[in-house]
Amino acid sequence: xxxxxxxxxxxxxxxxxxxxxxxxxxxxxxxxxxxxxxxxxxxxxxxxxxxxxxxxxxxxxxxxxxxxxxxxxxxxxxxxxxxxxxxxxxxxxxxxxxxxxxxxxxxxxxxxxxxxxxxxxxxxxxxxxxxxxxxxxxxxxxxxxxxxxxxxxxxxxxxxxxxxxxxxxxxxxx
Amino acid sequence: xxxxxxxxxxxxxxxxxxxxxxxxxxxxxxxxxxxxxxxxxxxxxxxxxxxxxxxxxxxxxxxxxxxxxxxxxxxxxxxxxxxxxxxxxxxxxxxxxxxxxxxxxxxxxxxxxxxxxxxxxxxxxxxxxxxxxxxxxxxxxxxxxxxxxxxxxxxxxxxxxxxxxxxxxxxxxxxxxxxxxxxxxxxxxxxxxxxxxxxxxxxxxxxxxxxxxxxxxxxxxxxxxxxxxxxxxxxxxxxxxxxxxxxxxxxxxxxxxxxxxxxxxxxxxxxxxxxxxxxxxxxxxxxxxxxxxxxxxxxxxxxxxxxxxxxxxxxxxxxxxxxxxxxxxxxxxxxxxxxxxxxxxxxxxxxxxxxxxxxxxxxxxxxxxxxxxxxxxxxxxxxxxxxxxxxxxxxxxxxxxxxxxxxxxxxxxxxxxxxxxxxxxxxxxxxxxxxxxxxxxxxxxxxxxxxxxxxxxxxxxxxxxxxxxxxxxxxxxxxxxxxxxxxxxxxxxxxxxxxxxxxxxxxxxxxxxxxxxxxxxxxxxxxxxxxxxxxxxxxxxxxxxxxxxxxxxxxxxxxxxxxxx
Ligand code: HEM
Ligand SMILES: [Cu+2]
Ligand SMILES: [Cu+2]
Numbered sequence: 228x229x230x231x232x233x234x235x236x237x238x239x240x241x242x243x244x245x246x247x248x249x250x251x252x253x254x255x256x257x258x259x260x261x262x263x264x265x266x267x268x269x270x271x272x273x274x275x276x277x278x279x280x281x282x283x284x285x286x287x288x289x290x291x292x293x294x295x296x297x298x299x300x301x302x303x304x305x306x307x308x309x310x311x312x313x314x315x316x317x318x319x320x321x322x323x324x325x326x327x328x329x330x331x332x333x334x335x336x337x338x339x340x341x342x343x344x345x346x347x348x349x350x351x352x353x354x355x356x357x358x359x360x361x362x363x364x365x366x367x368x369x370x371x372x373x374x375x376x377x378x379x380x381x382x383x384x385x386x387x388x389x390x391x392x393x394x395x396x397x398x399x400x401x
Numbered sequence: 402x403x404x405x406x407x408x409x410x411x412x413x414x415x416x417x418x419x420x421x422x423x424x425x426x427x428x429x430x431x432x433x434x435x436x437x438x439x440x441x442x443x444x445x446x447x448x449x450x451x452x453x454x455x456x457x458x459x460x461x462x463x464x465x466x467x468x469x470x471x472x473x474x475x476x477x478x479x480x481x482x483x484x485x486x487x488x489x490x491x492x493x494x495x496x497x498x499x500x501x502x503x504x505x506x507x508x509x510x511x512x513x514x515x516x517x518x519x520x521x522x523x524x525x526x527x528x529x530x531x532x533x534x535x536x537x538x539x540x541x542x543x544x545x546x547x548x549x550x551x552x553x554x555x556x557x558x559x560x561x562x563x564x565x566x567x568x569x570x571x572x573x574x575x576x577x578x579x580x581x582x583x584x585x586x587x588x589x590x591x592x593x594x595x596x597x598x599x600x601x602x603x604x605x606x607x608x609x610x611x612x613x614x615x616x617x618x619x620x621x622x623x624x625x626x627x628x629x630x631x632x633x634x635x636x637x638x639x640x641x642x643x644x645x646x647x648x649x650x651x652x653x654x655x656x657x658x659x660x661x662x663x664x665x666x667x668x669x670x671x672x673x674x675x676x677x678x679x680x681x682x683x684x685x686x687x688x689x690x691x692x693x694x695x696x697x698x699x700x701x702x703x704x705x706x707x708x709x710x711x712x713x714x715x716x717x718x719x720x721x722x723x724x725x726x727x728x729x730x731x732x733x734x735x736x737x738x739x740x741x742x743x744x745x746x747x748x749x750x751x752x753x754x755x756x757x758x759x760x761x762x763x764x765x766x767x768x769x770x771x772x773x774x775x776x777x778x779x780x781x782x783x784x785x786x787x788x789x790x791x792x793x794x795x796x797x798x799x800x801x802x803x804x805x806x807x808x809x810x811x812x813x814x815x816x817x818x819x820x821x822x823x824x825x826x827x828x829x830x831x832x833x834x835x836x837x838x839x840x841x842x843x844x845x846x847x848x849x850x851x852x853x854x855x856x857x858x859x860x861x862x863x864x865x866x867x868x869x870x871x872x873x874x875x876x877x878x879x880x881x882x883x884x885x886x887x888x889x890x891x892x893x894x895x896x897x898x899x900x901x902x903x904x905x906x907x908x909x910x911x912x913x914x915x916x917x918x919x920x921x922x923x924x925x926x927x928x929x930x931x932x933x934x935x936x937x938x939x940x941x942x943x944x945x946x947x948x949x950x951x952x953x954x955x956x957x958x959x960x961x962x963x964x965x966x
Contacts, residue, residue: 229582229650229660231582233663239664244938245661247938256705256712263701266774272964273693273773274965275693276688324862349780351782352963353867355848357962359777360781362690363539366689367689369966380864384781384853385537386540392853
């Protein structure tokens, strides 16, 4: 019994059903393990964690520069920026908004730099449902290629204070 | 040879096992506190469920986050840790026929834990620590918050030390011969992991406390997350270990099951110890600053060898029940052993439902969501609480409830009132948690964030929101939450009534919960004894099939999202 001292010869190899199940489980574990490296090389959706140290003020300056040079309009007071396809795009999270609004082209890739001015934030793209963690001091680089056109919401899904639910942004893909 | 001091031991009137009276005192003390924290967590739980249910949206934003902080800490840390220290004391004394190493150390551990927990709850209530249980820097709480957590951690570590010291003196005094019982082995595994876990806690909390005092720079947020999850996730493996040990214990108590092959069960526990320490990785799968190969290796706990361990226990536990039941004569078909199990015994139903919920929902979702790339679809969405309410609530908490249905009559020596209510309580709780977990998982699949006050985003500058189908899932989550709360409150009321006002059963055996009847006479039982468990084999194959389907469905869903590197 599980609450009593086991018999002396308790150390023995598994037999029967137990053995079959262990083998099956092991095979399944290895399949799951292999899936990740395979997807890393063959798959289109990966989180490589590419990031660079950056002072929040410095990141802010880059965002502002992109707004000054690439702005194509604004919505509700938020500038709309159209970064060059293949080039760098900047998105700043702060309590409690994402800015600027980005205007991207379908099937073009962008190096999207996301960082925070203050607390940790969660970049969550809806309704696509893609999620990345954003830290102050880290320039998180996502090399993204939108595959659909339309208007997408960016929300924050890491708690960042009382106005957390107000923290929204937008990405437009044409 | 037992090492008990005179008048410091009694013999259990039901099981005949020796009970160290010092250990008994602390098991009671920890048990009572655990249930108080469970109650605080439960009140918070219903408020949260009614706030996340958009049609109700009960609390305001400030109180939602405050109550969320309270819920996470009281449930995941205080309820669980207090119970686990009690389990450790029980395993090392009664099952090893030993006395508790030191009463003084036990007091020190208990006092640190309780003072720390009260400090934390107080500052959270005062609104000085609205940082959620993770307290991610640079969010800052009152220094008392961090200090309280440090106290709880050090107190727990002290209790774990007392456990190891007890195991040591038992060995030294030769209170048992041969290897320790399986349940003790599992407890030792849990305790080893707990030490590593709590050290991570100290490493992350002490500098953070310094910072809150103004004595040091803020810890780097990336570093903080890495080390904090060394605490936050590994503690979940302590829970898994403790829960599996309780499964073995309850299987024995309720059906007389004995493990088929102890070597297999023990090796599985060793796998936990060896590979669990990589656990913090799967919280960082979409974080900046940690690379893909690091994520892949660590998140798989080195090729899923810890998952393998859980899959092994998932077989050996029900198989042991099956063999025990077949020996009783329930040999017809594949499942008559299961349908004739003591389902009216809350110790059994809690244990078996815990096994099912943990395996079929918690385990499958956990491994899938913790797959490096699939995590893009899940990070910080409601899928995450959907997953862990099936592990640490439907799994661990439910198993501990089953245990308490025995601890109260055996250790508190008090009888339960309303035993028919106790009989259905595990079902209510299990049904509620399952519904809530499913609601959360589906809402989260649409991208609904966790830890979020308003999924309508009312007042946001740029509009956002979810469709009506998603709201339906949130409604199901809310209703499941209410049902689970009813089940939980019932449990607390039954337990409190029994502990404080129950009839004493000192000097006689406990009133038994339902036990399976034997269809065979003594002689036949020996003859019919066979170790096969075909019913369990079918169950685990169904589990594996569900696992494979869910896993690949998620890869398929991943192909739909934008390309990203
Ligand atoms: C009646 C039972 C319970 C109900 C109805 C319930 C409900 C909830 C709800 C609605 C949330 C909030 C999700 C969000 O807004 O992000 C939550 C969070 C959580 N619950 Fe529970 N819960 C219950 C029991 C438990 C138990 C027993 C535990 C642990 C042993 C637990 C651990 C947690 C944790 C760790 C969180 C996350 C806190 C955070 O995000 O900081 N829950 N629960
Ligand atoms: Cu935010
Ligand atoms: Cu936020």
